[in-house]
Amino acid sequence: MAMSGRIAPSQANPAQPGASLRLRRLANHLGLFLVLLVLWETGSRLGWLDPLFYPRPSAILRSFWLVYFENANIWWHLYVSLGLVLAGFTAGSILGVGLGAVVGLNPLVRRYLQPYVIVLEATPRIAVAPLLIAALGFGAQSKIAIIMLVCFFAPFINTLSGVMNVPAEKLELFRSLRATKWQTLRKLVLPDAVPVIMAGERLALTAALSGVLVAEFIQRDQGIGSLILVYTRNLNMASAFACIFTLTIIGFGIFKGMELLDRWIAFWKHQDGRERVSAARARAHAEEA
């Protein structure tokens, strides 16, 4: 349709920028980042930014060295916090997926549970933290309970909707093949819901990190959250930032890890996954024959 003589520019969306272009862009990104850092550093040195509240990049770098190697005090807190995250996430998401499946498969339960789900959805769930601490006391128990609570919801809702949104024609196919309830669940409903469930798990793991922080802010005993709190109280902002950037790195790791897991479990959603598994199954078949 180039008849008009005015060929519109295609949306600048180069499918595969060349290697040299990519290198140049990376250099640009780094350049911009460095400029920002230098601005910040000089701004602080010239007294435009109060270094007490807005630590210099150089100070943050030094604090990284301090908390990780010289004092090496962050390791213990990280260990504590991540242990709690793992425990709470596992328990909360298992509970969420299980209940989601039960509720999704049972219209009657669903109907009567719906108002409570709406109420729960509107409540900032993390706000239950003080209540749980009051009820269960200080310590790991109440922290895990808080993480479980914030982790529960996303897998629950996603499993519920995944299980409910199996295409009707596929259900009909299974019915026409006289599949049992269990077969339908195992071979159709669960695999069909897997991508949605995985998305819920990803949200849950991120929420778990927030959950442990809030629990530690309130309890102020140990863990990365209380460390940030203590550093800030002592106006050691550089170290507080070192802790926060640590969380950024962990958050990024979680993000990438969950993405990998998703590609592995829900392989059929991605082209490379399909090709990989397809080749593997063909090979397995050839070996058998």
Add this chain to the structure above:
Amino acid sequence: MTAAQADAEPRRAAPTVVAGDAIVKTFANGSVTALDRASFDIPKGAFVSLVGPSGCGKSTLLRLIAGLIAPSQGAAIVHGREVTGPRPDIAMMFQKATLLEWRTSLENVLLPTELSGTVTKADRARALDLLNLVGLKDFAFAFPAQLSGGMQQRVALARLLQTGADILLLDEPFGALDEFTREHLNLELLRIVGEFGATTIFVTHNINEAIFLSDQVFVMTPRPGKIAKIVDINLPRPRTLAMQLTPEFNALAEDVRATLGAL
């Protein structure tokens, strides 16, 4: 005429395998009559098409025969017994390929076997043969998302045959495909069901397609959905695309069209 009748004679002698006994189906507490007193006899090995505008109850009739829904009155009778639920001698294929995206073609074809017991080596061999039959030998280990729409329907066809059912119900199976692919698949379908000697009920809203494929065309009209006329198609077999240009074919098409137009 005599030649055609001679051709039709032995088929008429074949025993009835699918019959409708004044089947009525209503929806929404009786306010919608999807199917009004449908009665018919389909002999063994016949190819029957249901043709009519959308909403005239074609899918409803098919699902009643498949035992997926129960009639409000009357009964569908298969092999002399009333249909009360899905059964192993009936298999169904839908407009959407309804393949499971996480299974390869081969695994999709094996699904019916898997649901009714364990999969043996012989089952796998048979599934591969069927994939070969539908022309997908090289795609046995491809996932549905790696196949075109036409190829997906071929997998669905192979899965239909893997059930081993002798009554095949197809609900606009190639309706979403382009004309060329559809014509091609129709020819393949005729060859395959002929080879298997299956009794076939085929839903379409394309008059020419219905006549081309069938021994009998059930012309259905809407509001309320009913079988307005049963047209015998006495064209010789095997059918060729060129037959669509003959006066006999056109006369049959005219007959069907008139029934639909008269409403």
Add this chain to the structure above:
Amino acid sequence: MAEHDLPQRSTPRSYWALSVLPHLVLFGALMALWEGLSIINVIDSIMVPRPSEIVSAIWRLYVTERIIYPHFVVTFTEAVTGFAIGATIAVVLAVASSLSDVFQRYVSPYAIVLNVTPGIALTPIIIAWFGYGMGSKIALAAVICFFPIYVNALTGLLQTDEDREDLFRSLGGTKVQVFFKLRVPSSLPMVFAGMKIGLTTALIGAVVAEFAQATEGVGVLMGRFSFQLQMAASIATLLSMTAIGLLLFYAMEFLDNRIVFWGRENRMARVSRARAKAWQRIMHK
């Protein structure tokens, strides 16, 4: 052709009897069971207060002592203000990113960093920066509600329909026209989805910042009651947060309903009727 075959609305009475009553009965039964178990000491009524105690706490907080209202207003204001700031920045950046590839390329790494960092971790620092008052709560709410809105708005604005854009171009539409008449309307459902998530997130930000350090707000009240082991009052306060959440959510839902009327049967019918009427008025002038 019939005018509009609108589905018959069930009468209020049958609606009441069929869909609300069973829920109420179930709810009542559960509460009675809980109360009963508490009375016979199966449930520890100090840690898990009885429904009757919660009701009386609500009564006290809202009717007799009325201490919750100022806190309610504070938290509500914090959440809404924070949301307004975060959402404005998010939408502006999303629009800029959608218009300029270069801009998007240089903003997205920072947006991603902001996304993978648990925003809650910034609580102590934001309090140090913005003080113990409402400012820090608003700031945290703004920071953590930014990302979902940015991502949704950007996704919505970037989802292009080639055919429709071609149509605009074939009609000689300018870039500005394509943006306002095509991209913006088609992005609205996504934008609203982001806004709904953002509102909930903003409320969380406000409450968490109140837990950490504050003098007023429902978060403060809740912390205080919990540590005095006044569980009934604490739950009553929690329910007031639910009320804020529902209020905010339904306000957004209302806007969504009005603005993105297409794709919603009942709204569409209304708008179509209104436009038909307006048209007639023009014609008869």
